[in-house]
Amino acid sequence: MEYSTNVVSKRERDCLVSLVEGSTKGFPLRLYQIASFLRVKPPTALNVVRRLEQKGLAQSKDGMTLLTELGDRTAKRILLVHRTYESLLCQSGVSEKSACSDAANVDFIIPEEEARLILKKIGNPRLCPHGKPIRDGEDK
Amino acid sequence: MEYSTNVVSKRERDCLVSLVEGSTKGFPLRLYQIASFLRVKPPTALNVVRRLEQKGLAQSKDGMTLLTELGDRTAKRILLVHRTYESLLCQSGVSEKSACSDAANVDFIIPEEEARLILKKIGNPRLCPHGKPIRDGEDK
DNA sequence: CCATGCATTAGTATCACACTAACGATATTA
DNA sequence: TAATATCGTTAGTGTGATACTAATGCATGG
Known part of the structure; x- marks a missing residue:
């Protein structure tokens, strides 16, 4: 609690x-x-x-x-979680659209380390359902 | 947005x-x-x-x-999502304790239908890591 | 020089969350 | 029975996030 x-x-x-x-x-x-x-x-x-x-x-x-540098890192962390969760949802049968908007409700709450573990569990996809890279490199 | x-x-x-x-x-x-x-x-x-x-x-x-009846249904819904997400985390390698407290941060946000889809994807476990039933029946 | 566009300030409102202090009712116990 | 303890409830505050309108200020392009 x-x-x-x-x-x-x-x-x-x-x-x-x-x-x-x-x-x-x-x-x-x-x-x-x-x-x-x-x-x-x-x-x-x-x-x-x-x-x-x-x-x-x-x-x-x-x-x-x-x-700022910190803000950038924070945003990238959020995007990593976002795309991970989005991928999980899509793999589970959720529509791409729902997956995206629903991921936005939790991606700033879920810790990065957990997202990385989930990412591993779902087979380490490189791209999210929208085709954007999940890890490091360039976004957009 | x-x-x-x-x-x-x-x-x-x-x-x-x-x-x-x-x-x-x-x-x-x-x-x-x-x-x-x-x-x-x-x-x-x-x-x-x-x-x-x-x-x-x-x-x-x-x-x-x-x-109330509605409150009970709402709480049960939250617990379903909670235990589903908790199971996902534990299957991914998160500790039971972290899984529980972190699940509590998102279980009231994630829609039930999505949780059910995730539950299916992770193999429809009947019990959460704590040994409590995930679906319907009795809690506790 | 003026109008347009944009940033900013000021003022207000709502909702969730949290507290202390005080009051009231009930129950237990001396 | 009187005193005490326990608990619910009210009243009064305070903070932070979110949102708005109205007004002001500043710059740039006509």
Whole structure:
């Protein structure tokens, strides 16, 4: 019955993923882009970004937001878990679409080490159902 | 990037599980017992119970709290997911203890149908690592 | 120089979660 | 019976995440 202090909330998770997926080649995102990703008004998005900054996961300059080193690692970790869980679901017979949205609800909660063990158990697929690499290398 | 309106929060989940596991043979729980399960002060526990009541998941009388039919079904659903995920983790090489506490962080988020599919994929075990039945019948 | 676009601030609201302090009722016990 | 202990409940606060509107500020391109 313990309470685990999550590193990031769902919203913060979404924001991190937006930043890592949206900012191709290191280009930072504008606030209105983040707000659009999150389907939220700019002041709300700013709030989320501020929280990420306080946690050392993002940094903003002149309205441009970029992940920090830590934020990048965190986002990559989330994506690893996401794609692992997604693969598990698809292998189990869940549709690709459901798998993706449902994975997004847990990928920031499940510890990385567990995801790696699950990944091994399901046969170490290299690609997630969307065809994106699960491990290390490039995303997108 | 949608936001899923969770039926229950983590706290409410813990409370539901306490009620279904603590109240053997239909005996209701006292508030101080719930508070003790949740490691929280009585007023806080009362607050959680009130929310469960508002959602139609529990009902109190003379300080005794009991699950409603809906609450019972909800709690059983959570336990099914819990034991399924727990089994998956243990099969993957996670320790029993970690598996249990980590499963508690996602068992109220993962949809039942997905858990059933996962259960099938991992070989339809009848018992969770703790030896409790995963499907239907009796808990405890 | 002005309008448009965007970031930011200020102010507000809700919900979950948590606490302390105080009060009330009941039960046990001296 | 009176005193004490136990427990539920209320009242009052506080925090953090999430969300909004309205207003302000700043820059850039007409």
